[in-house]
Amino acid sequence: MKKSAKRLPELRRVCNRGRTPKHHPIRKKPTGIAGFDQITDGGLPVGRLTAVIGGPGMGKSLFALQTLVNRLRTAGEPGLFVTFEEPVDRVRSNVAGLDWAFDSIPENQLALIDARLPADTIQAGAFDVSGLLAALTARKAAMGACNVVFDGIDLLIGSLNDEYLERRELARIDDWIRAEGMTAILTVKSYSMSERDQKRADLIQYLTDCVIRLEGKLFDANFSRTLRVVKYRGSNFAPDAVPLAIGHSGIEVVPNQISRDNYPVFSERISSGVPRLDAILDGGFMRGSSILLSGAPGTAKTSLAASLAAASCARGRKAAFVSFDESDVQIVANMKSIGIDLGRHVACGRLAMMSLRSNGHSPEECFLKICDLVRRHKPDILVVDPLSAFMETAYPFAAVIAESLVDLAKSKGITFLGTSLLGQADGEIEASAIHVSTIADTWIHVSYVVQSGERNRALTIVKSRGTGHSNQVRELALTGKGIDLVDVYVGDGKVLLGSARLEKQQLETRDVKLEEVQRARRKFELGRGIAELQARSQAIAQELASKRREAQLEDSAEKVRSMARRNAITQRGLSRRLADDSRVHPRHKKQRASR
Amino acid sequence: MHAKAPRKAHMPVATANSGAKGNGICLRLYVASTTPNSERAKANLDAALQDFSVAPGYRVELIDVLADAKRAVTDNVIVTPTLVAIGPKQRLVMIGDLSDSNKLQGLLKAAASFS
16 A cells, blocks of 8 residues: 555656656666567566567467566566466476576565466356456565566456457556556467457557567478567567577577677688698688688588688687587598597587587577587687588578578687588579678688599689688698698690699600600710711811821922932032033933033 | 455345355355446345345355455455355356356355255
8 A cells, every 4th residue: 555655656647648748768678588689679668568479389478487587587576477378387397398497486586376267167247357456466565576477368358258348458457567567578379260369469469568479480391480579669679570499598589680790800810721721811711700611512511611620629729510410420530531630629628519400490499509509618610511501491591590690600709610512513603602602701612523534622712801812723632631722733724633633744744754855865966966076076187187297298208309309410410510521421412412 | 354254335135144054155256346347246146145045054255355455365366356156165166247147046056055
């Protein structure tokens, strides 16, 4: 009684709204469901009615109860949970499997109130909910409760089966909430069984200040849950349906609002574990960047991803490796065969591996699991192999979730590597991959090149933001010692890989050798020719010299001879003169006579 | 505790213990002060008990949950008006303003056969 007297001025203010010029903007309280608080920009309206509408099994009660538990745990606000459909012990057992430790909450902090009418209750005329509200007022006063949930109220007021009466009872609840200053959640089933049911759901939407719709839909065989804020009086909100997942922590909402700002920026380079790849990437991947690794099956995407993780762990960093449809044991064993030892890093706790199934888990569920892993392990590197496991499903939020994942990593400064299964042809790239590629900073594509009866892996860097990088195709070679990149043969307008490249290279070396030999031979022959000529020229010179000598000798002989002749003549002349004097030779006489 | 006690002002006939001995049957009517539904329920019960000639020794309790909210909590009153017929073993619950006299008569008959 005292309390209501104290509240009187407040009530008057509400009633005489026209006379009080001051209107306060709507206040909100967070539900503790992070994604929901984000899309509503703060949570539920304080002191007002919120309706959670949805079909069976959509998580209406869970949403409401989770909000109560979160308000109690985070803000110390006691709450009332009034259940019109389920017995209290069933409500308890429903949440016993969650990590809430619900049983540890004392009854005076969170009261579960069974408001089911006894099964054999006979209805004889119109009724109202004053009795319930009186009981709630008493409990509220005793506990200091701030929040109240009416779970399945439509079941109770629906039995009035009269639009006017139903409207009156809803208005009564609304009045009570405002008077008591309570923040309330009504959960309402949405079904189109009868016109009346539909009308009631509509009516509740009009009467309440905030309407949240929980929906589920089958896409092929995949069930996808969504949450949508239908209306929110006095506040802006994101009106799109966002994915919702129910996990072991209860409801989680994945808002598809991606901020794309305030990302930490690093200039540090992170080695890919393949030195040649680092070299063509100008030193490695940029820390905190996102990398998309696309390629056909078997193009060593996982190996490259494992290489990055292993290299980071070896440098003392932490990495998380999320794989779809391949167990971590299998991956560790496979990588060991190409010289990448992941097991060592798992053993020392630097590498956290998680295997998820893409079947049976919605992308949002997988996303939340990865979020949880990131929260627990705090990795520097996050690998999701393949990221396209999200894409292949018929779930409507696959692309959004993939984007959210990249966003999550970026916001925490984690280097992200996602692999994507792509078709053969380079140019033929699926639309969904393009979606991711726009948010990926570096995109590496590995394709098969089929040549002369061989498949070889060709690696290209499609793009690399903020990094100089080679535009050349490299051949990716898997060896027992790890991954290596090999320059491909480029020439004659052809790109050759594998044995074709080897063959071509061998052919080239043979040609070079042959040429060398020929050159040597030519050189040798030339040398020999020169030597011969030299020898010949020597011989000629010698001959020349000897001829000269001979000529000289001849000359001297001539001289000698002529001298001798002269001498002889002189002698003969002398003697003739002598003979003339004495006896003249007949011939000489003749000669003398002819002269 | 005043609410537990029968209120003669509101229900002069019904509150009278018609049978001297009584068979331990209690009729408990939870109301929300003088709201229209509650007023109608009181009047309807009153009239029915008057008509019910073979009325055994009912004990009638009228509980105003607005005045005694604690009682609303302990008895888990959900809607008003609620009429509860409590026998030694059985319990019958009727909700509404009791304007359906046939149903109300049926309840009273059933309560009369409580053992």
